[in-house]
Amino acid sequence: MEEFDSISEGCFLVMPKSARGRPSLKKRKRSYKAINATNSRSSKMKLGDAGFQRLFDGDEPEASMQLRSDSYDNSWRQMKKVLDDVLIETNQSTFDQIEEFVTNAHIPTYASTGTMSLPFHEIPTALVFAGINTPDHDNLFTQIASRLIGSSAQSDMSTPNYVALLQSRDCSNLRITMRNMIEQFLAADVDYDHSDEDVEEEENEDAMELGEDADGSKKPANDQFNLSTMRGRKSRLPNYDMQILDGWYRHVVEKQSNSFSLPNLVVMIQDFESFDPTILEDLFEICSEYRSRLPIVLLIGIATSSNALHQSLSKSALSLLRTEKFWLQQSDVWFNKVIDELFIKPTQSIKLGPRPYKFLLDHFYLFDFSIGSVMASLQFTLMHHYYANPLSILSPMNDTPVSKEMLVKMQEDGLLTADHATHIRMLRSFRTHIDDICEKDPNEALRLLDDDNYLMTEAVPRFLEDLNRHHMLSYAVFEIMTTIQACFPTFAGLRRSKRMLYLELLENEDGLANSEIVRWLVSLVRKMDLEALTGLLKSLSELLLDDNESDSSLWSEGVSDELDYKKKVVGWMERLGMEEVDDDQEEESLGDEVKKTKEEKLPDLDLGRQTKTAKRVKMYIIKKKGGEPVKVSNEIADWIQLIFSRYLGSFVAWPLHELVYYSNIKLHEKSFTPQPRASIQTALGQAQHYINCSCCSSKDVGSIQPTEQDTSILYKLYLECGRMINLYDWFVAFGCVIEREKGNKKVDENEVQARFIRSVAELQFLGFIKATQRKTDHVVRLTWSHT
Structure with a gap:
């Protein structure tokens, strides 16, 4: 069978419905052979069609290619989960407020007060201000809908919610809008887990409710609603009639008669500015008419401000809404947390080099502020890393660092070949490492260049483990640096965000070891007074305790001992008396100490012409503290100077950093900054x-x-x-x-x-x-x- 490059040149066989034009058995068998051959070819080219091809000029093992494909899927799945979790965490308080509003939207207030309800019906409406990036609203409102549905599924005591998400592209007129809303509500109650007998029994019950027997004979119709519209049967009512939704809701209420509360119907209008105002006015009026029978709640997504609502809708339509405003976090808050979670923290994932990281920052802050664009850029990074790099099978994946046993198993299974070892020796970081050790340890350098088994099973795990430890130590010191920086809020030269400090750490050849901000911090710490020094030590101790509770891998015993963090901070606090005497006790005992000091030492001191308060404070410092704050401040300055210069170096100094850091920028610029x-x-x-x-x-x-x-x-x-x-x-x-x-x-x-x-x-x-x-x-x- 010939292979065609164009679909217009292909030949397609269309089987006739009638037996008159049925082809002969011989032709049918030949067609089946051709189909089987095509299927076999497509199965062989499945990975190639997905974008993954065998590297090393086609000599790469097919299992290695499959491993790269699986690694990409796992890495992107984990990264996507982190991105979504950060988005949920960023808007957690707003999601809670929206959920509480929807839950309490239809609680009658007149039941307890005894007042009479008004003849008109206002619809509870939540105005959700989601920002100007309308493409990002898809993810946000999808998460809100999942939250409203999931909250009712997790707890039987909470109000169940049925959600219909409406978008302007699917609502060109009122009829289509009503049909779309009703179909989403009805489809939410369909259970596809029934067996065939259960489905047949339910269809018979629906036929009985329709006024028909199971065999199709007519029966007197009753007022009970049926689910025929969800079973694919014809209904006497059009699919955009609200009576269908009313009957379905009464059926749901009867089915959930034992539940704690009645279900809510949440109508989410995602892009309000793009809707036709006439359609929305008619929709609000119809929902208001059914307000007494259907607990409808509106969620309106607004990209600009509330003025758009007042300018688009008439006063009569606005009078039907009982609005409450909710604000979602801006995208830059999410972006900063993503940088902290994915790149700054020592996670087992691909990190960006200086140029791709700067491109990501510039494209976000100077162009679109788009969450979707950041996600697409990160996914493209993973795709290109695993697609074009044969050594990506050695990249840390599934939050599991590469170990010696893992590489030995991969070598036994044929996943690692001599081509991988040759490719490692071609890396710039590996050649730099060989140049550094050739004079100190020539035997080690020669063994790395000649022995493939030693390189793949002994040296590579050691290099990756050292790189992982460097990430943990640099992140710990990076947190210490930001904590010390926060103690000097009045200095404009030190006001740098984490993302800009991390960019400087990546771009400089020496990292932040000899940077200007480090020199500023060391100089200011040496000039700290007693009060500022006490605040700094409290912040450092809180950092140690908080990270021990939240992330045990950061301040592990190995990291803490290597930095000598815990011992030094506790020792400095004890020397300043912060552990023994609290602030309140210190103020209470200040009077007695000053009196005693005044009686014993005051005649021997030449305090000059000072006020009584100044004399008392000076005498207290001289007796209790002496020159200890100055010594402690100098020791802290020397310590931070040491750890900054040692652990805030550049990542390029570590061998095999190309397996973790993605530094290709040309393809990124071509794909995301078109001309x-x-x-x-x-x-x-x-x-x-x-x-x-x-x-x-x-x-x-x-x-x-x-x-x-x-x-x-x-x-x-x-x-x-x-x-x-x-x-x-x-x-x-x-x-x-x-x-x-x-x-x-x-x-x-x-x-x-x-x-x-x-x-x-x-x-x-x-x-x-x-x-x-x-x-x-x-x-x-x-x-x-x-x-």
């Missing part, structure tokens, strides 16, 4: 390559062929002009080119003029020309402004 104007210029200048036209091809690149597209002809004439061009001259030149296309035939001037005007309009739309008015002649100005 449409350059593409348009190339398409207009070389149109034959884009439309696959053979008659327009010419060896002379600058020549203008009359068979080319009109806009391409006009663009090439435009390139021959300066900043200004006369329209009539441009028209005459365009007509001369068109005449060559017609040959000896006469060219209709009206046709040429129409084609010229159309092409000029296209160039003006693309932003190549800008019309200007003059009294003498018709001139257009050529511009390079973007559209």
